Amino acid sequence: MRLGKLTQVELREYWRHEARNFTTWLAEPENLAQLADEVGLDIRLVQTEAGVGRYAVDMLAEEETTGRKIVIENQLEATDHSHLGQILTYAAGIEAEFIIWVVREARDEHRQAIEWLNEHTDERINCFLVQIELWRIGESDPAPKFHVVSRPNDWTKSIRTSSTDRELSDTKTWQLDFWQGLREFAKTAATPVSLRAPRPQHWQDVALGRSDCHISLTVYRSDDQVGAELYIPNSKGLFRQFAAHKEEIERIVGLGSLSWEELPAKKASRIKVTHGVDLSQESQATAYSWLVQAIHKLRAAFSRDWPDNPTP
Numbered sequence: 001m002r003l004g005k006l007t008q009v010e011l012r013e014y015w016r017h018e019a020r021n022f023t024t025w026l027a028e029p030e031n032l033a034q035l036a037d038e039v040g041l042d043i044r045l046v047q048t049e050a051g052v053g054r055y056a057v058d059m060l061a062e063e064e065t066t067g068r069k070i071v072i073e074n075q076l077e078a079t080d081h082s083h084l085g086q087i088l089t090y091a092a093g094i095e096a097e098f099i100i101w102v103v104r105e106a107r108d109e110h111r112q113a114i115e116w117l118n119e120h121t122d123e124r125i126n127c128f129l130v131q132i133e134l135w136r137i138g139e140s141d142p143a144p145k146f147h148v149v150s151r152p153n154d155w156t157k158s159i160r161t162s163s164t165d166r167e168l169s170d171t172k173t174w175q176l177d178f179w180q181g182l183r184e185f186a187k188t189a190a191t192p193v194s195l196r197a198p199r200p201q202h203w204q205d206v207a208l209g210r211s212d213c214h215i216s217l218t219v220y221r222s223d224d225q226v227g228a229e230l231y232i233p234n235s236k237g238l239f240r241q242f243a244a245h246k247e248e249i250e251r252i253v254g255l256g257s258l259s260w261e262e263l264p265a266k267k268a269s270r271i272k273v274t275h276g277v278d279l280s281q282e283s284q285a286t287a288y289s290w291l292v293q294a295i296h297k298l299r300a301a302f303s304r305d306w307p308d309n310p311t312p
Helices: 018-026 029-039 081-094 108-119 154-162 170-187 236-243 246-253 281-302
Strands: 006-009 043-052 055-063 069-078 098-105 126-137 143-150 203-206 214-220 225-232 259-261 269-276
Touching (some): 018 029, 018 043, 018 055, 029 043, 029 098, 029 126, 029 143, 055 081, 069 081, 081 098, 081 108, 108 126, 108 143, 170 281, 214 281, 225 236, 236 246, 246 281, 269 281
Parallel strands (some): 069 098, 098 126
Antiparallel strands (some): 006 126, 043 055, 055 069, 214 225, 225 269, 259 269
16 A cells, blocks of 8 residues: 655645735635634634724624634734734623634743633633644645644633532532533534534533524433424524424424424524433433434534525
């Protein structure tokens, strides 16, 4: 068997100008999705070269399911003090909760600075230091590779935020472990799913690909039950639009009858399905498999635009 030779390509051979070439490339949905998968966030671009006072951040984005702000700063060189200061200035100016610093090379002193920030802040501040590389096999086109050098310690931050001077309850600890297990399982599924960092709570939000609604997963240990729902925070009209296509949507989802809850007394509405499953440690893979399947099914049904009036 003949194998090709893997060769690293100098970044400046492909992206000559940081702002005009690299930032423009990274802003493309498929490239930003690759970075999002690597850091474990659902990233939606808001604006490139976004103004922050007298300055401009390379990319302003937001977490798709929560709207929390993300600052992305690009540097096709080794890290330096100037860019570290800029990033902190941008993050403070727009009250960002996520900082992503994409670089050619991460120097030890700047890696240590990012790790220090992650260790001494709560979960409202999350810093990622990411190296970007280009590789080719033989004469192939160069392929990008993101490598996270430093990221938040999800477990430590969740515990620190959820508990002041007391330990997490057994239930909260179990929930955190469950969602972390789902996150690892989803990465290796036949059709992988990228999930956000887990928290010690009974739900986990997942991006749908549209800004007016999202998927929410639930787990209830005492009832041996998991669930998946479309959560619509502010639009009764959108709920009714989906409800007009109830039969077709339930056919696409294919997980049994959905519970259609308009919740008249609230702004939000939901469309959900639940599944009974043994949640003992040795049987959690069954729950994980169902939840990953539910994510794909709900995305297939609700990511499209359904007409207001169904065809007779």
